[in-house]
Amino acid sequence: MAIFITILQRVFYAVMLLIAVLVLNFSMLHLAPGDIADTIAQASGGADAEVLEQIRKDYGLDQPFIVQLGQYIGKVLSFDLGHSFFYNQPVTSLIFEKVPATLLLVITAQIFALIVGVLLGVFSARNPNGLLSHFVTFTALFGYAAPVFWTGILLLITFSLNIQMFPSGGMVDVTVEGGFFTHAWDLFKHMVLPVFTLSTIFLALYSRLCRASMMEVLGSDFIRTAKAKGLSENQIVYKHALKNSLSPVVTLAGIQFSAVVSGAVLVEAVFSWPGLGSLALQSIIARDTPTILGILFFSALVVIVGNLITDMILRLIDPRVGSKG
Amino acid sequence: MAPLLKVENLRIELTTRDGIAPVIDDLSLELNAGETLSFVGESGCGKSMTALAIMGLLPEKVGRIASGTIMFGGEDLSKASDARLREIRGNDISMIFQEPMTSLNPVYTIGEQISEVLRRHQNLGKTAAWSKAIELLDAVRIPNPNGRISDYPHQMSGGQRQRVMIAIALACQPKILIADEPTTALDVTVQAQIFDLLRDLGRETGTATILITHDMGAVAEMAERMIVMYAGRKAEDGPVDQIIEHPRHPYTKGLISCVPHLVATLTDERPELTEVRGIVPSLRDFGRDTCLFASRCNLADDKCRSKRPPEVHFKGQQNSACWHAEQL
Amino acid sequence: MSEQQDFIERARSPFSEAFEMFRKNHAAMAGLFVLVLIVVGGIVGPYLYVGDPFEMVWAPTTPPGEEGYLLGTDYLGRDMVSMLIYGARVSITIGLSAALLTVFIGITVGALAGFYKGWIEEVLMRITEFFQVLPTLLFSMVIVALFGASLPMITLAIGLVSWPAVARITRSEFLRIRELEYVTAARASGVSNLKLIFKVILPNALPPIIVQAALMVGSAILFEAGLSFLGLTDPNIISWGQIIGSNRPYILDASYTVTIPGVAIFVTVLAISLVGDGLNDALNPKLRQR
Numbered sequence: 001m002a003i004f005i006t007i008l009q010r011v012f013y014a015v016m017l018l019i020a021v022l023v024l025n026f027s028m029l030h031l032a033p034g035d036i037a038d039t040i041a042q043a044s045g046g047a048d049a050e051v052l053e054q055i056r057k058d059y060g061l062d063q064p065f066i067v068q069l070g071q072y073i074g075k076v077l078s079f080d081l082g083h084s085f086f087y088n089q090p091v092t093s094l095i096f097e098k099v100p101a102t103l104l105l106v107i108t109a110q111i112f113a114l115i116v117g118v119l120l121g122v123f124s125a126r127n128p129n130g131l132l133s134h135f136v137t138f139t140a141l142f143g144y145a146a147p148v149f150w151t152g153i154l155l156l157i158t159f160s161l162n163i164q165m166f167p168s169g170g171m172v173d174v175t176v177e178g179g180f181f182t183h184a185w186d187l188f189k190h191m192v193l194p195v196f197t198l199s200t201i202f203l204a205l206y207s208r209l210c211r212a213s214m215m216e217v218l219g220s221d222f223i224r225t226a227k228a229k230g231l232s233e234n235q236i237v238y239k240h241a242l243k244n245s246l247s248p249v250v251t252l253a254g255i256q257f258s259a260v261v262s263g264a265v266l267v268e269a270v271f272s273w274p275g276l277g278s279l280a281l282q283s284i285i286a287r288d289t290p291t292i293l294g295i296l297f298f299s300a301l302v303v304i305v306g307n308l309i310t311d312m313i314l315r316l317i318d319p320r321v322g323s324k325g
Numbered sequence: 326m327a328p329l330l331k332v333e334n335l336r337i338e339l340t341t342r343d344g345i346a347p348v349i350d351d352l353s354l355e356l357n358a359g360e361t362l363s364f365v366g367e368s369g370c371g372k373s374m375t376a377l378a379i380m381g382l383l384p385e386k387v388g389r390i391a392s393g394t395i396m397f398g399g400e401d402l403s404k405a406s407d408a409r410l411r412e413i414r415g416n417d418i419s420m421i422f423q424e425p426m427t428s429l430n431p432v433y434t435i436g437e438q439i440s441e442v443l444r445r446h447q448n449l450g451k452t453a454a455w456s457k458a459i460e461l462l463d464a465v466r467i468p469n470p471n472g473r474i475s476d477y478p479h480q481m482s483g484g485q486r487q488r489v490m491i492a493i494a495l496a497c498q499p500k501i502l503i504a505d506e507p508t509t510a511l512d513v514t515v516q517a518q519i520f521d522l523l524r525d526l527g528r529e530t531g532t533a534t535i536l537i538t539h540d541m542g543a544v545a546e547m548a549e550r551m552i553v554m555y556a557g558r559k560a561e562d563g564p565v566d567q568i569i570e571h572p573r574h575p576y577t578k579g580l581i582s583c584v585p586h587l588v589a590t591l592t593d594e595r596p597e598l599t600e601v602r603g604i605v606p607s608l609r610d611f612g613r614d615t616c617l618f619a620s621r622c623n624l625a626d627d628k629c630r631s632k633r634p635p636e637v638h639f640k641g642q643q644n645s646a647c648w649h650a651e652q653l
Numbered sequence: 654m655s656e657q658q659d660f661i662e663r664a665r666s667p668f669s670e671a672f673e674m675f676r677k678n679h680a681a682m683a684g685l686f687v688l689v690l691i692v693v694g695g696i697v698g699p700y701l702y703v704g705d706p707f708e709m710v711w712a713p714t715t716p717p718g719e720e721g722y723l724l725g726t727d728y729l730g731r732d733m734v735s736m737l738i739y740g741a742r743v744s745i746t747i748g749l750s751a752a753l754l755t756v757f758i759g760i761t762v763g764a765l766a767g768f769y770k771g772w773i774e775e776v777l778m779r780i781t782e783f784f785q786v787l788p789t790l791l792f793s794m795v796i797v798a799l800f801g802a803s804l805p806m807i808t809l810a811i812g813l814v815s816w817p818a819v820a821r822i823t824r825s826e827f828l829r830i831r832e833l834e835y836v837t838a839a840r841a842s843g844v845s846n847l848k849l850i851f852k853v854i855l856p857n858a859l860p861p862i863i864v865q866a867a868l869m870v871g872s873a874i875l876f877e878a879g880l881s882f883l884g885l886t887d888p889n890i891i892s893w894g895q896i897i898g899s900n901r902p903y904i905l906d907a908s909y910t911v912t913i914p915g916v917a918i919f920v921t922v923l924a925i926s927l928v929g930d931g932l933n934d935a936l937n938p939k940l941r942q943r
Contacts (some may be wrong), residue, residue, distance in 0.1 A: 020783050032799035145923035147875055149882045150897060150915035157908050221427040227382055228422075229442045229493065230414035243432045255785070262790035266879050270901075280791060281883055284798040296795050299788045307786070318432055319477040 003315075010311060014304045019073060021300045025293045026072050030065060032289075081297065082290035086283060091294035094279065099298070101171055102275030105194055106264050106302070113199035113206055114253055120203075121210025121249070122242060128215060136207045143204025148263050152197040152270035159193060166193050169272035194271045198263050202256055206249050213245040220244075247318045254310030258303040328355040329500055329533055330379070335393035335403075337374050337383065337557075339608070346608040347391070348374045350557045356501065361527065361534040363548035363565070365541065365580065367605055371557040372537045376503045378403070379535075380420055381410035397501075416446035419494040423506040425487035429478040435462075435489045436474035439496060446497045461492040465522060484515035491522065498530050505537045520547055541584045545569060553577045556606050556617040559636075563643030573637070573645035573653050575622045616648065624649045671860075671935040681931020687924040695741035704735035706891050717909055727900050727910045736891050737917055743892040744874050744921065747808055751873035754812030756866045759819020760855070766820070767827025768850050778824070781817045789814040790879055797885045804887055811876045815869060822865050826858035860936035864929055871925035878918050893918050 056062050063071075075082070081091035124133035160168040167173060167190050176186045217223065218241050226240045265277030272278070276295050283291035315321050337349035348371045356362050364372040377383050379395055381402060395402040397418070402410065422428045430438060439461055440454035449457060455474070462470035465488040478486055487507060494502055504523060508516035524547060527534050536547055544551050544565060552562040553576060561574040572578040603621035610617065614633050619625040628648050637650040647653070675681055717725040717733070725733050766777040793810035800806050830836060831854060839853050878894030880886055886895055893914040900910035 017783060017786055021787065024787075028795065028799055141923060141926060144926055145871070146919050147878050147882070147894070147897075147915060147922075149879060149894075150911070150918065153897070153901065153904065153911050154915070157904055157912075161905060221422065221424050222430040224382070224422065225428045225490070225493075226430070228380060228414055228420045230411045230416060230445060231441070232411060240430050240433075244430070258786060258788045261788040265788075265790050265794070266882065269883055277791075280794060284794060284885065287798075289799070292795055292798055296787065296791055299791050300786050303786050303788060320431060320479050 007312075010308055014308060017304055018297070018301060021297055022073050022076055023069065025297060026069050029289065029293060030068075076297065081294035084283070084288050084291045086286040086288035086291065091290050094291060095276065095294055095298050098274065098276045098279045101273060102261075102264055102268070102277065103302070104191070105198065105267065105273060105275060106260050108191065109195045109198035109264075110202065110253065110257070110260055112195055113202035114249070116199075117203045117206025118210050118242075118246070118249060120207035121212075121245075122214055122237065124207070125211045125214035125218065125245075126237065128211075133211070136211055139200075140204040140208040143201045146200070148197060148201055149266040149270050151200055152193070152267055155193050155197055156270065166190070169270075171274055194267050194273055197270070198260065198267045201263060202253075202260060205252065205256065209252055210245060210249045213248045214241060217241045217245045243317060247314060247321075250310060250314050250317060254307050254314075257306035257310070258299075261299050261302060329358045329397070330354075330356040331394075331396040332375075332379070333394050333396070335375070335378065335395065336391040337371070337378055337388060338391045339374075339388045340386075341608050343609050346611045348388070348557045348608070348611065349378070350611065352393070352554075352557075352559055354552060354559075354562070356533050356535065358500070359527075359531045359533055360550065361524075361536060361548045363544040363551040364535065364537045364554055365539065365544055365551055366554035366560075367539055370554045370605060372554055373505055374557075375554075376420065376505055376535065376537055379501075379503065380414055380418060381405065381407070382414075412446075415442050415494075415499075416497045417499055418501040418503065419497070419499045420503040420505065421487070421490045421494045421507050423509050425483050425490055425510060428490055429486055431478055434475050434477055435481070439474075439489065439493050442493055442496050457496070458492070461496055462489070464495075464526065465489070465492045466518075483511050484519065487511065487515075487519055488522065491519075491526070495526055495530060495532065499532055501535065502527070502532050503535045503537070506539070507536075508540075508543070509538075516543075523547070541569075541580055553580065557611050558617065559644075559646060560618065561643070561645040561647075563639070564641060567641050567643055571653075573639060573643060573650045574647045575624055575649070575653065576618050577645075578653070616646075618647075624652075671932075675931050675935040678931040678934060680927045681934075684924040684927030684931065687920060688928060691741055691921055691924070692745055694738060695745055698738035698741070702734060702738060704732050706731060706735040706739040716907070717913075725907070725909055727896065727907070733896075733910070733913060736896055737893070737914065739891045740893040740896060740914065740917065741921075743804075743890055744877060744918070747804065747811070747877045747892075748870045748874040748925075751808045751811035751815070751876070752866055752869040754808060755815040755869050755873070756819055756862065758812060758816040759865075760823050760862065762816065763820040763823025764827055764850055764855065764858075767824040768831060768846070768854065770828075774824070777820075781820050784814065785817045787814065790876070793876070793880065794883070794885055797880065802886050802888075804890065807877060807880060807886065810880075811873050815872060815876070819862065819865055819869065822861050823858060826861060827854055830854045830857050864933045864936060867925060867929035867932055871922040871929070874918065874922055874925075 061068070079092055081095070083089075084091050084094055087094055120132065120136050120139075124130065124136045127133060156168060159165045171187065171190050172183070173186050173190070176182060218237075223236060223241060226236045231240070264273075264275065265280060267273065268275045268277035269281060276299060280292060280295045282288075283295070332352060332354045335349055335352045336347055338345050339348045352371075352375060354362070364375065366372055374383070374388065377388075378390055379397075379402060383389060390403045393403065397413070400409075402413070405413070429435065436455060436458050439458035440449075440451070443449045443454040443457050444451070447454075447457075459470045459474050462474055467473055467485060467488055473481075473485075478489075481489070491507075502523075507523065508519050511519065520543060523534065523536075526532070534547075536543070538544060548565050550563065551565045551568060553560040553568075553574065555576050561568065561572065561577045568577060569581055572581055606617050606620065615631060616622070616625070616629040616634050619629040622629065626648075632648075634646045634648045634650075636644045636646050638644050639650075645653075727733060727736065762777050762781060766774040766781075792814050793807075796810040796813065797806060836849065836853055839849060844853065877886075877892060878897075881892045881895035882898035882901075884895075884898055886892065896914040897911045900907065904911055
């Protein structure tokens with residue numbers, strides 16, 4: 001019951017955050033030079049002042065700020081993010097078309113980074129002066145300093161142009177024919193480079209943190225208890241130490257969620273991945289403001305949901321989270 | 326009857342920044358089945374090191390057994406393989422520690438932590454181990470064991486957590502239980518309860534106990550025999566009553582006079598309450614061929630400062646390593 | 654008054670010991686050396702190496718070393734060396750000014766939240782959380798898209814999305830330090846809140862903030878590079894990320910045009926993070942005692 005209330009509180013808080021994003025969106029739109037009327041007028045090849053006035057009236061732009069804001073929030077809450085004049089489509093359907101690709105990229109990269117990062121962290125913590133430990137230190141430095149789009153291009157040059165192991169971009173090859181597994185294999189080949197590129201930064205972060213927390217946990221009193229019980233080395237490391245050292249890593253993964261989405265924008269640009277990031281870039285170039293703001297809203301939603309999930313996982317790992325005392 | 330555990334000429338060396346220091350220097354002891362033996366001394370005198378050596382848990386790469394034997398059931402534990410030591414730990418010899426607040430794994434239920442040791446050593450299945458764990462929780466006098474078994478450590482008080490540690494330690498009915506300062510971190514009222522529990526359970530199961538403490542009061546209450554340790558060496562050993570009545574080492578004397586009620590009840594007179602002056606020598610000086618207590622002793626003379634005192638034997642199996650033992 | 658002065662003086666911790674420790678850290682010193690080299694190169698480079706980075710000097714995509722062009726020419730036949738030197742100016746300028754802005758906003762928000770606590774802290778921390786929910790790059794893309802891609806706007810965008818980390822650190826330091834005895838003593842002797850914040854608590858809260866600020870310079874450079882790689886930058890300036898972005902379609906013929914500027918970013922940010930790690934070790938009192 002208590003857990004139910006906590007979840008409800010978190011969801012309520014998440015909704016408040018989303019409304020705040022909408023207020024920000026709308027304020028930026030209001031502050032920016034030019035308005036929708038100008039955009040429409042531009043798209044239709046120019047219009048005189050009278051027509052502009054009419055458009056403003058049609059779209060309620062002559063109303064006071066607060067009224068417009070209320071209308072805007074009301075519309076978004078009924079899943080209407082406006083109309084894209086560039087694509088001539090509702091923004092919502094545009095976004096829903098692109099969301100699966102971005103989610104696939106972001107979630108796979110995040111999971112890959114977590115699994116490999118934790119494994120690297122655990123192995124190197126068991127041998128702090130070993131080769132692997134130095135490797136973790138090195139990748140941590142490299143992962144932070146290398147621009148993700150540059151890493152992507154280097155991988156592209158090496159593994160797609162020089163050694164033609166992987167396709168150079170896109171998500172599927174339309175010429176591929178066959179059953180489910182042929183298509184799955186095709187998708188997998190397209191995913192390898194983007195996912196790996198995106199995960200390098202986070203892999204570096206997670207492995208370094210996991211090594212540090214693992215080393216701390218391995219020195220704690222309850223590990224001594226586990227040894228005194230006569231447990232094997234593997235039971236001590238993988239059962240007793242690992243679960244404890246995971247909490248900080250999962251917390252960090254939650255904090256990094258918005259950074260992963262940001263990184264995905266660059267990775268999508270490098271590998272022509274047909275996701276939200278590519279859509280954002282195209283709509284910025286096309287000055288398609290409703291779409292841009294819709295994407296910002298939606299990506300914030302992705303981050304908020306990601307944080308909620310992280311929070312739940314954290315509760316599963318560590319029973320002390322959320323309980324007093 | 327052969328002793329349960331026989332330690333002979335044990336020497337443990339610790340690698341420090343200033344070189345190698347003998348934290349345990351030529352220690353011999355015997356522990357008989359069912360008895361309670363107490364190690365007494367200030368912190369840093371090597372009590373815990375001895376316990377860890379018996380458990381095979383000396384800190385890796387830092388501490389090692391340099392010489393001596395630890396005979397347990399015809400087997401020398403100082404030479405046993407890691408795999409063999411893991412079979413013994415938690416099963417034949419188990420240990421509880423000073424810090425109940427941090428000695429339990431925070432992310433597993435106490436039921437899991439108790440039944441784990443049963444599954445490891447007693448080949449019990451999941452459900453059998455779980456119901457045994459509930460019994461054990463009852464045995465360590467935790468009310469409502471059926472409900473508390475699924476609690477996490479952070480939902481329990483320090484005293485309760487130490488009871489859980491005792492349940493884990495006694496789960497496989499070990500022959501030896503090593504209790505390293507089991508009550509130091511607890512409230513005074515809880516301390517007495519834990520000691521009662523340890524004594525009662527020890528009697529019921531016939532487990533021999535090594536009680537490591539700096540609390541002479543606890544020793545008088547719990548133990549039959551005691552070993553007084555100073556700077557890694559045995560200062561004095563023998564039956565508890567006899568030593569309290571007539572200590573043969575100035576250090577023991579100092580320790581006893583630190584506890585007023587102990588002296589008052591046993592001798593019905595109140596000598597001046599004193600403390601043991603000065604501090605324990607640094608690890609650097611541990612190997613010296615002198616009496617290490619000399620710097621703090623008002624009986625010390627040139628002999629004490631130039632030669633390590635041999636063990637002097639008294640009637641009733643009391644031994645003292647002091648040049649002036651006879652005069653005391 | 655003199656008593657107050659005394660408290661304020663005592664609150665200032667000496668940094669000389671930390672400086673000694675930093676000097677003994679080889680990696681950090683190497684990083685600092687590289688950084689100085691890049692900064693000096695960016696400042697005096699244009700005077701030593703005469704060349705307009707926008708001018709077409711030779712045939713497009715001339716490989717490095719040929720025809721006397723050390724790093725070759727890009728797809729428009731521009732000299733890569735000139736471009737890199739000008740790019741360094743932009744990267745360093747944006748890195749420093751954005752980091753400065755980040756630290757300014759972060760310290761203000763964090764200090765107010767940590768010092769006043771109560772509802773002020775609650776409101777400020779909710780705002781901080783709100784900014785952490787927005788994917789930083791997308792948010793700054795939107796700002797640049799709506800308000801124009803001038804250098805000041807890019808700097809503002811980076812500063813606006815990066816400050817929450819600094820605010821969190823500042824707040825937790827303030828929460829810790831405000832309970833310390835010398836702060837209570839200073840407060841009891843009637844030091845004003847403003848002085849307490851800026852002259853008593855802030856100097857002692859600085860070490861972790863300085864480390865974070867150093868890392869912020871690196872992130873800001875990466876950030877700018879990302880934005881200009883996407884083409885969301887002032888078309889009249891040259892930056893490292895922009896060189897990579899504009900040459901990207903030609904990697905089949907001239908991969909060096911994206912590799913070399915990338916190395917420049919990588920080396921700069923690596924140097925900054927080595928300096929940051931060095932500062933962290935030097936300023937962390939727990940490590941210093943070892």
